Amino acid sequence: MLGVAKRLVKADAATRAGNFEFKYKNPTTDISGKVLGIVGFGGIGRRVAKMARHGFAMNVLILSDTTSPAEIEALGYRAAESLDALLTEADVVSLHRISRPNSRRLIGERELALMKSTAVLINTARGALVDEAALAAALKDFKIAGAGLDVFESEHMPAHQALLSLPNVVLSPHCAGSPNEALERTAEQLVDRVIAVLQGIPMDVVNSEVWERRRR
Numbered sequence: 001m002l003g004v005a006k007r008l009v010k011a012d013a014a015t016r017a018g019n020f021e022f023k024y025k026n027p028t029t030d031i032s033g034k035v036l037g038i039v040g041f042g043g044i045g046r047r048v049a050k051m052a053r054h055g056f057a058m059n060v061l062i063l064s065d066t067t068s069p070a071e072i073e074a075l076g077y078r079a080a081e082s083l084d085a086l087l088t089e090a091d092v093v094s095l096h097r098i099s100r101p102n103s104r105r106l107i108g109e110r111e112l113a114l115m116k117s118t119a120v121l122i123n124t125a126r127g128a129l130v131d132e133a134a135l136a137a138a139l140k141d142f143k144i145a146g147a148g149l150d151v152f153e154s155e156h157m158p159a160h161q162a163l164l165s166l167p168n169v170v171l172s173p174h175c176a177g178s179p180n181e182a183l184e185r186t187a188e189q190l191v192d193r194v195i196a197v198l199q200g201i202p203m204d205v206v207n208s209e210v211w212e213r214r215r216r
Contacts, residue, residue, distance in 0.1 A: 001036075001092055003170040004120050004146040005029045010167065012189050029118075029145075036081065037061045037090030039073065039106070041072070048079055054137035061086055087114040092122060099126035109134040113145060120146045127152040136162035139169055150176040 003009065006028045007088065014022035036052045038045050041064035052058040053076060060077040069079035075110050083106070084091035084095060087093060093111070097103050107121065108131040123130050132153050138144050146168040155174055163169055177186075196203045205211050 001031055001094070001122055001148065003121065004148045004168075005031050006124070008166070009170055014145075031092060033055045035059045035061055035089055037086040037093045038096060039063045039083065039086065039093065040096035041101070042096060042098075044125075045094075048094055048096065053156045058092075061090060083088065083111070084114055087111055088116075090119060091116065092120045093131050096109070097125055097127045097129055098190035103132040105126050107131065110135070114139040115144050117143060118145050120144065120148065124147045124148075124150040127154070130159075132163060135140045136166065139163075139166050142168070146170070150174055170205040178201060186190075 007026055011022060012025060014020075014026075031052075033056075036049070038049055038060060039094065040138045041049070041062050045062075045064075049060045049062065049155060053060050061080050062072045063080040064072065064081055072079040080089075093107075095107070097106065106129045107123075112121075112134055121130070121135065127149075130149075130153075135147060139147060140162070148170045149163070150172045151174055152163075163171065193203050212213045
């Protein structure tokens with residue numbers, strides 16, 4: 001979000017080139033106080049919501065298939081009535097859904113057209129959630145202001161991929177979860193869960209009845 005809003009990639013290049021006039025010709029924007037629309041309210045979506053609300057005083061709008069509006073509102077956020085409603089209102093849209101047949105290309109030409117021309121799309125979840133051709137076209141025509149992507153439909157993008165040449169998109173090679181500390185935490189969590197299963201008390205079971213009758 002910050003990378004796109006502050007044009008950090010272009011600002012870095014301008015600084016290296018000695019262009020300190022950059023800020024006068026490339027206006028940036030602030031995320032403080034803006035509406036953040038979060039699509040998917042699992043562990044990561046919840047962390048993003050908390051950081052956005054408490055760190056940047058953002059007005060957080062949540063679309064969730066698994067969390068009730070009452071619970072969302074009890075946490076201090078607002079529940080979106082639908083994806084269309086969220087896209088229409090949000091200044092920043094952040095995707096946190098898993099990839100399933102019914103979520104493939106969740107954001108396409110129609111959905112992008114609903115977004116504000118000043119809005120930003122962030123996808124750090126799964127590349128299949130976004131129609132990349134439609135997104136590239138929307139960015140090229142400035143139908144939305146920008147995008148930040150850490151995941152892609154293919155992680156071996158051809159050199160002619162339109163997203164690679166656009167100035168209003170920030171790209172990273174699926175590395176948001178790759179810091180050494182994050183990898184260590186992941187390994188520890190996996191070990192904890194294996195041990196829990198071996199001890200007969202698994203963690204994160206959605207339906208305990210299934211676990212109880214697994215060996216019948």
